[in-house]
Amino acid sequence: MRGHAHLISAYVAGSSWLHRTPLLLKFLLLAGTGVVVLALPGLLPRALVLAAVVVIHLAARLPAVRLLQPIRSMWLFLLVVLAYRWWADSAAGAAGVVAGLLACIYAANLLTATTEVQRLLDGLVAAVTPLRRFGADPERFALTIGLMLRSIPFLLGSLHDVRDAARARGLGASPRAVVQPVLIGAVAYARQTGDALAARGLGEKAAD
Amino acid sequence: MIRFRNVQVAGETEAGTRPILTVPDLALSEDRISVIGANGSGKSTLLKLINGLALPDTGTVDVDGLDTTAQGAAVRRRVAFVFTDPLSQLVMPTPLEDVELSLRRQYRNRTERRSAALDLLRDFGLEPLAGQSIYQLSGGERQLAALASVLAVNPSVLVLDEPSTLLDLRNTMLLRRRLASLPQQLITATHDLDLAQDSVRTLVVDNGQVVYDGEPAAAVSFYRELAAHVAGSS
Numbered sequence: 001m002r003g004h005a006h007l008i009s010a011y012v013a014g015s016s017w018l019h020r021t022p023l024l025l026k027f028l029l030l031a032g033t034g035v036v037v038l039a040l041p042g043l044l045p046r047a048l049v050l051a052a053v054v055v056i057h058l059a060a061r062l063p064a065v066r067l068l069q070p071i072r073s074m075w076l077f078l079l080v081v082l083a084y085r086w087w088a089d090s091a092a093g094a095a096g097v098v099a100g101l102l103a104c105i106y107a108a109n110l111l112t113a114t115t116e117v118q119r120l121l122d123g124l125v126a127a128v129t130p131l132r133r134f135g136a137d138p139e140r141f142a143l144t145i146g147l148m149l150r151s152i153p154f155l156l157g158s159l160h161d162v163r164d165a166a167r168a169r170g171l172g173a174s175p176r177a178v179v180q181p182v183l184i185g186a187v188a189y190a191r192q193t194g195d196a197l198a199a200r201g202l203g204e205k206a207a208d
Numbered sequence: 209m210i211r212f213r214n215v216q217v218a219g220e221t222e223a224g225t226r227p228i229l230t231v232p233d234l235a236l237s238e239d240r241i242s243v244i245g246a247n248g249s250g251k252s253t254l255l256k257l258i259n260g261l262a263l264p265d266t267g268t269v270d271v272d273g274l275d276t277t278a279q280g281a282a283v284r285r286r287v288a289f290v291f292t293d294p295l296s297q298l299v300m301p302t303p304l305e306d307v308e309l310s311l312r313r314q315y316r317n318r319t320e321r322r323s324a325a326l327d328l329l330r331d332f333g334l335e336p337l338a339g340q341s342i343y344q345l346s347g348g349e350r351q352l353a354a355l356a357s358v359l360a361v362n363p364s365v366l367v368l369d370e371p372s373t374l375l376d377l378r379n380t381m382l383l384r385r386r387l388a389s390l391p392q393q394l395i396t397a398t399h400d401l402d403l404a405q406d407s408v409r410t411l412v413v414d415n416g417q418v419v420y421d422g423e424p425a426a427a428v429s430f431y432r433e434l435a436a437h438v439a440g441s442s
């Protein structure tokens with residue numbers, strides 16, 4: 001479950017225009033992508049959104065390999081989705097679903113690749129602070145979201161590892177051989193992260 | 209001051225529950241304490257009880273009068289824990305970001321936070337590596353980075369579970385020197401009998417009990433005899 005170095009260091013140091021774009025706009029871009037993908041089913045609009053996100057990615061001079069990474073780690077999943085939608089719906093519908101998924105992943109990638117974690121956390125804290133009088137704890141909220149974002153590349157990486165391990169034992173691509181270890185890995189990861197934070201007294205309620 | 213009263217921790221096995229650790233009464237106030245004992249004897253469990261990473265099934269553990277069960281968050285703000293494997297400790301991709309994470313509570317302002325983090329890393333000789341991926345650091349550098357992150361939250365007690373097990377001789381010596389200079393109370397579990405003697409008091413744990421509690425050199429010879437005896441009789 002280790003050694004997802006290239007996946008975990010999600011932030012790409014740089015000073016591109018996208019790096020300098022205010023966090024709020026990047027958030028809106030991500031949210032907007034999600035909304036459009038959900039609101040407009042069908043291949044054409046989703047393919048357009050996907051194309052737009054890819055153009056932004058390349059225009060910000062982010063490494064093109066980062067576009068391949070999610071596909072490399074998720075191809076099996078994407079393939080299953082594609083096959084299922086094709087069977088249940090149509091080829092175009094299936095392609096639309098996959099295009100929508102990729103558009104959302106790439107849009108999230110744009111945010112994490114060009115925003116340092118600390119900046120992201122500060123942005124989240126600022127966004128949640130007005131809710132403080134309703135009992136929200138902004139620091140805790142930010143930490144949770146921040147760690148969730150961190151865990152996505154980890155989980156993609158572990159999917160990759162587990163598939164290799166299953167293959168090495170001749171288990172092929174049996175969903176059970178893949179899903180179970182990934183789930184166990186995810187639980188272990190969450191637990192380890194929890195312990196790591198507890199070891200520093202972080203992420204707990206402000207007053208106790 | 210750390211206080212154990214009538215503590216019992218039990219573990220679940222297929223054959224039912226069995227006691228993992230029993231500590232009737234123990235007060236830890238010395239500023240350098242070490243814990244030694246065989247694999248599986250209960251050292252890690254003892255340490256985890258101190259900051260509430262593990263909770264007693266019966267009895268209580270408290271730190272400066274704060275109960276680890278009822279006031280866990282407050283205890284953890286005082287007592288920080290250093291794991292054997294720094295990769296379990298570091299949650300962010302680089303040492304700088306990881307230290308910054310620890311400093312969030314103390315510094316709201318990002319610029320101040322960054323400069324405080326860099327100061328701390330400089331203290332540990334890690335400034336040149338501040339922006340490196342934690343996966344690209346050597347084991348020794350990683351352990352120092354983890355220590356820096358943990359110290360950044362300003363704990364008054366530091367609990368260390370075999371902090372030198374993954375380190376070579378040189379890095380172990382660096383770590384020992386670094387630890388010696390800390391103002392915190394340190395409680396260290398270790399299989400390294402030299403590190404164990406960087407203390408004023410040593411507990412020997414065997415089979416879930418504290419079987420010796422005293423001066424480090426005497427505790428180490430007690431432990432050697434115990435191990436020789438066990439090895440001889442099997």
Ligand SMILES: Nc1ncnc2c1ncn2[C@@H]1O[C@H](COP(=O)(O)OP(=O)(O)OP(=O)(O)O)[C@@H](O)[C@H]1O
Pocket residue numbers: 218219220221228245246247248249250251252253254
């Ligand atoms: N969550 C748990 N459930 C059941 N048994 C456990 C649990 N955690 C630890 N144990 C058992 O408790 C005993 C003491 O474990 P502990 O990790 O405290 O030993 P240790 O002295 O730290 O050993 P080592 O030197 O190998 O690190 C072991 O027999 C272990 O198998």
Ligand SMILES: [Mg+2]
Pocket residue numbers: 251252253369
């Ligand atoms: Mg242990």
